[in-house]
Ligand SMILES: Nc1ncnc2c1ncn2[C@@H]1O[C@H](COP(=O)(O)OP(=O)(O)OP(=O)(O)O)[C@@H](O)[C@H]1O
């Protein structure tokens with residue numbers, strides 16, 4: 001059985017804890033019944049031996065598997081990870097979503113995506129990464145009475161993401177601590193209006209509006225101060241023709257969107273200016289978590 005979950009970019013500027021989008025890069029796990037428990041890792045995390053012993057995926061999988069099954073089978077878990085950890089590309093959401101989906105699938109129990117999304121909420125209490133991880137596409141999401149309420153929009157193929165991954169991580173937990181405890185009414189109205197405009201721009205495919213609509217006063221500047229090169233990444237990307245360029249999740253990755261015709265030029269300029277960062281073009285994912293039995 002194989003489960004794959006896409007990387008996600010949350011916030012998208014002003015949509016703090018609300019907006020998120022799924023990218024084509026993904027984490028996959030292949031699970032096979034086996035005499036003994038074993039774990040193999042390829043890609044991101046493979047140089048971290050601790051992940052073989054103390055892995056968030058295994059512990060969430062076991063929580064669900066032990067609840068769903070009376071049998072005590074052992075499994076071999078083979079991980080193929082493309083999503084870097086603590087870089088703002090939803091690595092923790094990818095693990096949470098794939099572990100829950102895997103436990104249900106291995107027991108042959110149907111798990112509708114909205115139910116999977118609500119189960120994932122117990123492990124990540126903001127819905128902006130888990131929603132696109134489960135559903136794919138661009139999503140607006142909120143939590144009401146312990147349920148995620150969301151609206152999804154598929155992304156067109158003629159738009160691409162340009163991803164800049166710095167060589168240092170930022171932990172979400174630490175990064176949230178740098179944010180103000182309170183915001184002024186002016187800043188609240190600024191973010192409310194920009195997040196609303198950004199959402200409307202996605203829904204109506206008014207891409208030229210993204211540059212203005214993606215501005216934020218809630219979190220980016222506080223977080224980007226931890227890695228000041230990110231201000232230059234944003235400037236370079238917008239100057240080279242991106243439609244929008246925002247901190248991805250809690251950072252450190254920077255996420256831009258452009259028309260397909262412009263993406264290689266933007267990628268080239270970012271690569272030239274930031275040779276120590278990983279820069280690449282990605283398609284969007286419109287499907288979300290996928291289970292192949
Ligand atoms: N492939 C993986 N296998 C096991 N654990 C993982 C894996 N990927 C991420 N994790 C866990 O998730 C943690 C990273 O979560 P964190 O929220 O800091 O970053 P992120 O999810 O990549 O960023 P963001 O939420 O801003 O997009 C890691 O420290 C690790 O505990």
Ligand SMILES: N[C@@H](CCO)C(=O)O
Nearest residue numbers: 010016017172249250
């Ligand atoms: N909305 C979250 C995304 C990271 O998990 C944040 O900005 O902290």
